[in-house]
Amino acid sequence: MKKTVILGTLLLGLALGGNAQTKTPVGSIGKNDPKAKAILDGVSTKLKSLKSLVANFVLKVEGGNSKVTDSQKGTVYVKGQKYKVLMGDREIISDNKTSWTYSKDVNEVQINNVDQSGQSMTPAKLFTNFYDKDYLYRLIGETTEKGKVLQNIELTPVDKSKNIFKAQVDVDKKAQTIVRMKIFEKNGNKMSYEISSIQPNATVADAMFTFDAKKYPGVEVVDLR
Template sequence: MKKFVLTGLLLSGIVFSGMAQSKAANDPKAKTVLDGVSNKFKSLKSVVANFVLRVEGAKNGVNDSKKGTVYLKGAKYKVTLPGQEIISDNKTSWTYAKDVNEVTINNVDQSSGAMTPAKLFTNFYDKDYLYRLDGETNEKGKVLQNIELTPTDKSKNIFKVIVSVDKKNQSIAKMKVFEKNGNHYTYEITSFTPNANVTDATFTFDAKKYPGVEVVDLR
């Protein structure tokens, strides 16, 4: 479950490859909010964001939370969670599991509709989702604009995503993913540092720093 939550949702699981939806079906107010987030992110050289991932299983079957950090620079990213790291330089991806000291290497599929951390902050919504503004809420001193996204491909396990945008800062504050099986996954951004000093070396896996690591190369 834990490995699926990270690799399956945050990085490559929110995959909707259905037909593009009609623009007329979308809420123009929601698009204005999402475009604001996308334009702001594109203007930044890099981002470091801390987040909390909360898992709620169907009928309270699973309840878990963990803290993580995501580093972003263009299409490159690195995600760290307790016991796991996922790194991509937009050509190669590395998934490291600490409990077995193993790293799995893959080529990045540029044609894939997969959701990556970089895509989350850009205009991922314009091809595979219908979206509408679902009002505003006040949380922790912030005014959040809540946008409901539903995939155009109804065969997928994920049937709804709620993206909450900080109205003042035009940045994503929270994202909640709803699965048909009743599981919910919430990603809450706890800090957001724009234009952080992030080197390109952050986005490659250096095996020398992991003594004895087993390499599984699937390229």
């Protein structure tokens, strides 16, 4: 999966094993589970009510042998449809019209137009009901962890040509927030995300959502628009 797609699925976390799980009946193939929809709608409504959001997360990449091959911490800032992601030596910034991807190790920034077709995934888009059009979803059970009840939802993409063949989202039942997500790729790799902290309605300046080349001496600008 490309970096931009990986980072576009932020604010989600690792689905850990070892918890007792109660299965629920699986609905008809090709149809969405109304119980899962109610949960996802509740999360979407709550997140869209926020003026801004700052979240710290951990990304883990697992190979087909289930061994962790990479682990990185990051932070995402979201305000409306604008966002900024900081992870390792990479920054991804979008003002909802233009996106900038900066790589510190090579001191290069790539500039692109934001895909307005609704096909791409972004941190801001996670706050809408993207799942209604792009995924089929079903509630597969509940797990209990550290005294919290997590509702486990499986999503499968409607577009079967995607490299992702399924994902699992864990939602804190009481707080109505997405806690974790694990993305399963067709090649056997897994991308796992876990939120370590969230600051709702944090103070976030609009200037954060544009790239100022003057602050990056010698940066190579690659304009792909």
